[in-house]
Amino acid sequence: MKPKILVSRQVFPEVLDRLQADFEVDYHDVDAPLSPEQLAARLADKVGAITMLSDRIDASVLGQAPHLKAVCNVAVGYNNFDVPAITAAGVMATNTPGVLNDTTADTAWSLILSSGRRVVGADRWVREGQWKGWKFQDAWLGQDIHHATLGILGMGRIGQAVARRALGFDMQVIYHNRTRLDDEQEKACHARWVSKEDLLKESDFLVALLPYSPQTHHAIGAAELALMKPSAHLINIARGGVVDDQALIEALKTQRIAGAGLDVFENEPALNPGFLGLDNVTLTPHIGSSTRKTRLAMAMLAADNLVAALSGQRPPCLINPEVFKLAD
Numbered sequence: 493m494k495p496k497i498l499v500s501r502q503v504f505p506e507v508l509d510r511l512q513a514d515f516e517v518d519y520h521d522v523d524a525p526l527s528p529e530q531l532a533a534r535l536a537d538k539v540g541a542i543t544m545l546s547d548r549i550d551a552s553v554l555g556q557a558p559h560l561k562a563v564c565n566v567a568v569g570y571n572n573f574d575v576p577a578i579t580a581a582g583v584m585a586t587n588t589p590g591v592l593n594d595t596t597a598d599t600a601w602s603l604i605l606s607s608g609r610r611v612v613g614a615d616r617w618v619r620e621g622q623w624k625g626w627k628f629q630d631a632w633l634g635q636d637i638h639h640a641t642l643g644i645l646g647m648g649r650i651g652q653a654v655a656r657r658a659l660g661f662d663m664q665v666i667y668h669n670r671t672r673l674d675d676e677q678e679k680a681c682h683a684r685w686v687s688k689e690d691l692l693k694e695s696d697f698l699v700a701l702l703p704y705s706p707q708t709h710h711a712i713g714a715a716e717l718a719l720m721k722p723s724a725h726l727i728n729i730a731r732g733g734v735v736d737d738q739a740l741i742e743a744l745k746t747q748r749i750a751g752a753g754l755d756v757f758e759n760e761p762a763l764n765p766g767f768l769g770l771d772n773v774t775l776t777p778h779i780g781s782s783t784r785k786t787r788l789a790m791a792m793l794a795a796d797n798l799v800a801a802l803s804g805q806r807p808p809c810l811i812n813p814e815v816f817k818l819a820d
Contacts, residue, residue, distance in 0.1 A: 562801035586797035597653035603753025643695025655681035704731035741766035
C-alpha cells in the first residue's frame with residue numbers, strides 16, 4: 493500500500509498527479525482552509541502533508557497525528573508552524589524559498605508605483621465619472637519614483653530582488669538587516685546598509701520584508717511611523733503583524749505619511765475596516781506570489797520536499813535539519 497498523505501488545499505492538477513504516483517492522497521479539493529478540528533482529524537492516519545499558511549501545525553494537532561513524518565508548507569514563511577513542537581515530535585518541516593523571489597519583488601514594485609502615483613484612487617475617480625477635463629496643478633499629483641530613496645527593511649533574497657529593480661529608476665537604495673550583506677551582494681544591489689532609525693528617516697519608499705515572529709511583531713508601529721517623512725510611502729509585502737495596522741491607519745488619516753501599499757494584514761482576511769475609507773492606501777489580498785507559473789513552482793517544490801522526506805532523503809528545503817540527523 494502507498495503511504496497516506498494529506499493535501500490540505502486545492503492545488504494544480506500537475507501537482508496532484510505527481511503526488512498520486514507515490515502516495516495515497518487525501519485531497520481537500522477546495523480553495524478554502526480546513527478548520528483546526530478537521531485538519532487534526534484528517535492527519536490522524538497520515539505520514540505526510542502538503543500544507544498552506546492557513547494550516548496551523550502545533551502540539552495539539554501533532555498529538556493527534558502519531559504517524560506524521562513530514563509537513564511541507566507551500567510558502568516561504570512558516571509562522572503557521574510551531575517549529576519547536578514539530579521538531580520535538582520528530583517531524584520534518586519544509587518551506588518553498590527561492591522560486592517566488594522575482595514574482596514577489598514584482599508585486600512590491602506594483603505597490604510602490606501604485607502608491608506613489610495614486611493609481612488606484614485615480615482609476616476609481618475615472619470610473620465614477622468624476623473626470624471632467626484635464627487639469628495641471630490639481631491633477632492627482634503624486635510623487636516621483638525615479639531618483640527617490642528606496643529603503644528595505646529585511647534584505648533577504650526577495651529584498652535583494654526588489655533592490656535590483658530600483659536600478660532602472662535610478663534610485664538610491666538603503667537597507668537595514670540584522671546581518672549586513674557582504675560587499676559583493678551590496679554592489680549587486682547598489683545598496684547601502686544604515687541603522688533602522690536612519691532607514692525610517694531617509695526612505696521615500698520603505699518596503700517591509702521581515703519574516704514574522706514574536707521578535708518582529710509591530711516592527712513598524714507608531715514610533716517608527718513618526719520617524720518617517722510626511723512624503724514617505726510604506727509598502728508591506730512581508731506578513732501581517734510586522735506592521736501595526738491601527739497605527740498605520742492613524743498615520744494615513746493624519747497624513748503623517750503620504751501613502752501605503754499593503755499586500756498583507758493583521759488577522760487577514762479580517763481586514764481592519766479603518767483602511768477602507770482611505771484614498772491614500774492600495775490594498776491587495778496577499779497576492780505577492782500569485783502568478784500561475786510561480787504558484788505551480790511553489791507547490792511542486794513542496795511536493796519535492798515531501799517525496800524526499802518520505803523516501804529517506806533530506807528534503808531540499810528543510811527547516812529543522814536536526815530531525816533528519818536524528819533519523820539518519
